Amino acid sequence: MSKDTQFLVSLADDGDIPAPKEMAARLQRLTQETAIEADYYGNGGAVTELEAEAARLLGKERAVMFPTGTLANLIALRLLAGPDGARVVVHRHSHLFNDSGDNLSLLGGFTMVPLEGEGAGFSADDVAAELDRTADARVASRVGCIAMESPNRRLLGQRFAQADIKAITGLAGNRGIPLFLDGARMLIECAYSGQRPADMAAPFDIVYLSLYKYLGAPFGCVLAGSAAMLDGVFHDRRRFGGSLYQMWPAALLAKDALAGYAERWHRTRSAAEAVLALVEDQGPVTVEHIPDGTNIVRLRLPGAVLDGDKVKAAGLSQALKLPPPSADCLPVKINETWLNVEPQDLAGRLLKALGRCA
Known part of the structure; x- marks a missing residue:
């Protein structure tokens, strides 16, 4: 990951967007x-x-x-x-x-x-x-x-x-x-x-x-x-x-x-499943899977009214790029950047960011 990149993991993009x-x-x-x-x-x-x-x-x-x-x-x-x-x-x-x-x-x-x-x-x-x-x-x-x-x-x-x-x-x-x-x-x-x-x-x-x-x-x-x-x-x-x-x-x-995209995505899916299970288990967050979906899930914070600027700042505080919110949820994207951090670490970062969003 480039030192110019402000985040370790993007939850807003389909993949890594490398810095120049x-x-x-x-x-x-x-x-x-x-x-x-x-x-x-x-x-x-x-x-x-x-x-x-x-x-x-x-x-x-x-x-x-x-x-x-x-x-x-x-x-x-x-x-x-x-x-x-x-x-x-x-x-x-x-x-x-x-x-x-x-x-x-x-x-x-x-x-x-x-x-x-x-x-x-x-x-x-x-x-x-x-x-x-x-x-x-x-x-x-x-x-x-x-x-x-x-x-x-x-x-x-x-x-x-x-x-x-x-x-x-x-x-x-x-x-x-x-x-x-x-x-x-x-x-x-x-x-x-x-x-x-x-x-x-x-x-x-x-x-x-x-x-x-x-x-x-x-x-x-x-x-x-x-x-x-x-x-x-x-x-x-x-x-x-x-x-x-x-x-x-x-x-x-x-x-x-x-070359190797299928193997990388297999690892990405496994890592994301571990992260989402930890987030739902440890925090007041509901993970909603899209019917017939792919790499996008909703993270819902019941009762919260999420502000876009606050969400962005909270994500950057944990080196995460968070997507714009929709009411009380974040439609996050799973991608290969989720492999940049161990699942336990990423779940912790995400929970800390979500705590600052609510």
């Missing part, structure tokens, strides 16, 4: 350990190596790195739904619908159709009803893609139910509609569900995976799918302004973090 000195040190170590070749506008070198590893991990023929998820999602929908402004089925609380400034509509011409079912998903019946409604419209239109996000950030890491994915996959196959997975945090889901990433990705024509949310890269993501669909997509990457001259630092850091 720490990131530079990681790059120095990796470039000294083996010969690294730079990419040229995203082609070749460490970027190509990362793409090959991501494709293998996700069980797809090809993967392509992009500097931002906003651009990658737009390109993915253009590939899947076409460039002529089709409708795209999304979840009401999805990243695509809420957090990209309607770029799919403004830049891609797509009409997003938000559905909301139980939890983080929607059902095949919900989709079928929308397909039928579109087909019966007085003015011809079409649904060009069904997009699913799992786990869902806005719903505290809830997963899209596998039974619904299976049913929607069958429906989409019969109707000839491609499927897109916004799997920005899918490796976290795999750590909790026990699925292999390739199995989780299998039903989808294109899968999106973030490189910076928990893989230590300063930016970036990949799209993975068939070679026929993605082999020439670097032209669109450049056409839409997404070809950085060199992306190798992010690719190198992400590829390094991918």
